[in-house]
Amino acid sequence: MRFLENLFEGTLWQGRLFIVLAVIFGMIGAIVLFIVASIDIYNVAKFTYQSIVSHHHPEHFHEKIVGDIIGAVDLYLIAVVMLLFSFGLYELFISKIDIAERSESSKILEIHNLDQLKDKLAKVIIMVLMVSFFKRVINMNYQGPLEMLYFASSILALAVALYFMHKDADKH
Template sequence: MLEKLFEGMIWRSRFIVLLAVIFGLLGAVILCIIASMDIWNVAVVSFQVVTHAIPHPEHFHEDVVAGIIGAVDLYLIAVVMFIFAFGLYELFISDIDEAKEHEDGEHQLLAIHNLDQLKDKIAKVIVMVLVVNFFQRVLHTKFSTPLEMLYFALAIAALAVGLYFLGKVGKK
């Protein structure tokens, strides 16, 4: 009887994961709102520049692109949070029935059956976040020597090779 009680307590303790699910979803929503506000601010400033309401800033185009790429970066991090929350829920609590009704066999974006699948999906999105962050930082980098340009080209080539192999992961 003590064993049955203890096992029941252990099994029900998995519901503590609901905290991670709830706050993961909350974090994802917050990141989406912040990214959307960033894009809105870029749009407002761009409109003011185009209508000559404010003078054309010196690095206007770079700032616009950097602002939008920064928002994309936040959206990608939000996707990581969504995948994390959905994956934890499916692994520890229950399958999401509504997701199964709307997905066919080939396109099960959020179907997670084990911890390795969750880690793989999160890792792929994190790599994309790092790639986007890299390009955001490059926008404000000044290259003064040909060697710096060569390093930049090598970094892009390394990213391309890494993304190629990342695309091969999990495919037969």
């Protein structure tokens, strides 16, 4: 009976290694998003250069540039979420990353438990949502005072959310 228990527990323990799939594909997803966002920034730079050189500024020139850059920032933030997710899963379920332990650089990727991973992911996801919100409202046309009041209220709600996010971070 002890043999079966040891066999089962060993198999169960080794089963955690399937998390490597999530780590690998999470990293691939992050790399893809970093590349796509960088290509988007390159295209914005090329569009801006061509518009300036040709002295032809399309309608809503500034809004297009800002919107495209904000979209790229959004992709970069989502890539960071994927990176944090992959790093955190590896550290929590597979092994500590020795090179990170010895590193003098930022400890942002240091994750000791699942709650820390969730907190870090939640903060980056909130930033992604804020950037997405900003991207959408930058191109809106406001028809009346009620829409402006909604816009101001949403900015206030975002400011309060940021305040509480950072207030909690000061305790640590």
